[in-house]
Amino acid sequence: MNLVELTGIQLKERIVKREVSARAATEQLFAHIEAHEPRIKAYLTLDMAGALAQAAAVDAKLGRGVQCGKLAGIPVAVKDNMCTAGLKTTCASKILGNFVPPYDAHVVERLKAEDAIIIGKTNLDEFAMGSSTENSGFQVTRNPWDVERIPGGSSGGSAAAIAAAMAFMALGSDTGGSIRQPAALCGVVGLKPTYGRVSRYGLVAFASSLDQIGPITKDVADAALLLAAVGGHDARDSTCADVPVPDYSAELDDLPAHLRIGMPREYFGQGLSPEVRKSIEDALAVYRRLGAEVVDVSLPHTDYAVATYYIVATAEASSNLARYDGVHYGYRTPQKGDIVELFSRSRAEGFGDEVKRRIMLGTYALSSGYYDAYYMKAAKVRQLFKRDFDAAFERVDCIICPTSPTPAFKMGERTANPLEMYLSDIYTISANLAGIPGISIPCGFTAGGLPIGMQILGKHFDEMGVLQVARAFERQATYPRLRPRLAI
């Protein structure tokens, strides 16, 4: 089997056993990237020299018999909205096109501490705003399953890289579904942890009360390992919980005896593609065979999720993105003018349309006279989402539903109408509003060969439960394990 097809854990085992060197593995990976990246365009920055140096260091450590970290020798791709010291971090925006951070994000520090190999920065929708990665200010990423289609967003680059075996593991970020949806559309695993499980220090903020970093991987075991490696308390993030990180890998194959799975009726209504519906229902049948009980639950406010999100997230974003003004770092307009013109032109020239739209929407929602009607109203409705899930979790251990109402759509199909694009997030947004963890795992294919993803949502800080339920299904291998055909 081609080395690049291995999972992260499988590769690590071989490296630690010295069957293959980290350096050789990294070189093979870069050869594979060279072959396929021109077509897929998952990466904004590739750091071969840095990666090879890191790999050599890991090999040297192993050679000296030194115990290596959890991710020893595993090449990892990092979404380009997480700061990497000395390596350009652009958020796929012209406004940060030349920004080189002087510091590492907490998760990047963790990757390095666990001896991972950071190979490059992946493409995203600009500032993580989007569901298709078409909003990137630099390039379009293609879905490896069908290059005429989008890989999902905003972590489209990371998901495509994993699907095309151009990385062994990847980090993405999820504010309204940006890890789970691209994972579903690319047929890979993507986990959004509980809000506060992973430090946001170094994650370029989009919506502060919703953003979370999480793993995008080839299988559930890899996701468990990566989450354990990067999760945990960080004093530099006031919203990061001081809750111990379980050894997710250790109990992955356990499954609670009388698992109660909630099936939210509001998620199986209009707008859901019949093929996706069938795929999820088939998956639920698998769980029943495993002894689980499937319970009908209601998340009555589902219909209001998108509306709530597009006020809360854009309001926070309008403020978070105010700092991009051409003064201390980032793009500055070459036009001469006064200070107000400096701000207004740098931002107009540096930001793409979707970013501008969201900034304006958020500014409007906070502005004098509209604050109560929009921002405060949305904040109250958000409380209702939390109550919905609290109530549901009294009756069930986890909730299973589709990740995306449709499989990957074609490029340009939804770019004309922003609202239509926003509605693709209908199943993922609620989890961000309530702060609960959720994973998307592959559960089948459409007749046309496009991946379908299934979402498993859990209680706060029950990533262990979510991973176990995911692993249980994965082990059943009830659908063909296809790989995308990567034409050269």
Next chain:
Amino acid sequence: MEYEAVIGLETHAELATETKLFCGCGTRFGAEPNSQTCPVCIAMPGVLPVMNRKAFEYALKVALALNCQIRPTTRFDRKNYYYPDLPKNYQISQNCTNLGTDGYLDLQVDGQMRRVGITNVHLEEDAGKSIHPEEAGSDFSLIDLNRAGIPLLEIVTAPDMRSAAEVDAYMQTLRNTLLYLGVSECKMQEGDLRFEASISVRPKGATQLGNRVEVKNLNSMKAVVGAVEHEIERQTEILRQGGTVARETRLWDEVRGCTERMRSKEEAHDYRYFPEPDLVQVEIHEQWLADIRAGIPELPLARRRRFTEQLGLSEYDASILAESHELADYFEACLRCHNAPKPVANWIANDVLRELKEQRKTPTEFVVKPDMLAALVKLVEDGTISVAGGREVFAEMCKTGQPPQAIVEARGLAQVSDSDALNKAVVDALRAHPAVVADYRRGKKNAGAFIVGQIMKATKGKANPKVVSDLVRQHLDKA
């Protein structure tokens, strides 16, 4: 028609913490530009704020000292506006849940007690500094972010003041209070304390407020007083002429001694306040408040009152001594060694203060320790040395740090106070000047002083003048 002024004051005080409000950068004044910054206070992409506990506790301390109601739960809000020295283009401040509200500060103005209401006390971060070079043709400004992120306490009064004198008393009292609490160095020249005044004028007795003018660019307390006086005059004159005072922001021009309308259009700022999502709420429980309250010393006004009421000091002396926490402590330490409040106060208010100013030292650093000063005062009081001698000893103490007794002995400054010893000198002097004695007997009472002077000369200043004076009078009044 008589008019009255209605004045409110907004104060920003930089808190004297080691580090900034949300990051571990230093707060030292005068550092090289942009040498005390980090990704957090530069507002680089991806950074997050973490609250400085000490700054928060200082804020609570001040709110308690200003008799505020303290909220049980408080949180922070973002105040959104664009300015090049505000790196995030929002300031983390408080708007909806100010940590202290509805307090007051008592002041003494012209011998009367006045109470000024404090509407709110809250914590926020400072912005950086903008420098606008003066050279001709300079079309640029320079930004230094050292100050960005330094903790700032905002204290807002109710419009309770009625004159520039009250404003002055308020500023002095507030400044003293902050110094007493040890939360700010209050060095106005370093920008530790900044004021903005709101002034309006209305017919005396009216209940409705006149149009309010905000005055900025007040860089010293003197400027505040001048600006308030000027504004009261300016507005009163407008009203007298039958005009209306424009509701606006004006800048104080120190050189010309007047206020001017701001040149740039003051847009009504839409700050779009919303709760800061990167910070969590703070719950302020009773025990915490009790611990902070326990750390609040006796405040200036209370201390002054105790000095006048219990120790019998004059208002003047009491206010000088209570001005500085350290000086008042020094004073009371002296009293513990020699309980003579008035003479000790006298020595401190005059000689010690003068010396401290010259040496640029604080009372704690002063080489003359409280027990030494107390001993000196006792020596003068019980007549061992004359007042002049005392001054000589004091000067030597300041230079060498030696205790007074040693200096008195070394220099032989001990006065002769023994009546028997002096009696002979008195008798001799009286015998030597019969004409003067006769003058005295005839009613010229100050002839006695001449005799005393002669005796002082004869004893080379060593005689205790009071004892001599008494003896002379005794002898003269006898015959």
Next chain:
Amino acid sequence: MSLTIKDVEYVANLARLELTAEARERFARQLADVLGYIGKLNELNTENVEPLVNGAAMTNVFRDDRAQASLPREKALANAPEQAKGFYKVPRVIE
């Protein structure tokens, strides 16, 4: 609730975004669309519901008042578009 071009102008100014007339019109249409959709929140009764503004439930997170190393000036200014004598340089700001 319809969003006018004037609203877009106001908001674009607050957000420091210079827009062409064409962009203003286009955004006005698109934003009006989204705001129209968002209006459905008014169907919900949220009387007596506490707003949820934080993602995290913790309280009282603080740090000690202890110095940490600042960035050396060259590193701090390394990404600055324009600098002079150790300062960030911008067009003259009139107070």
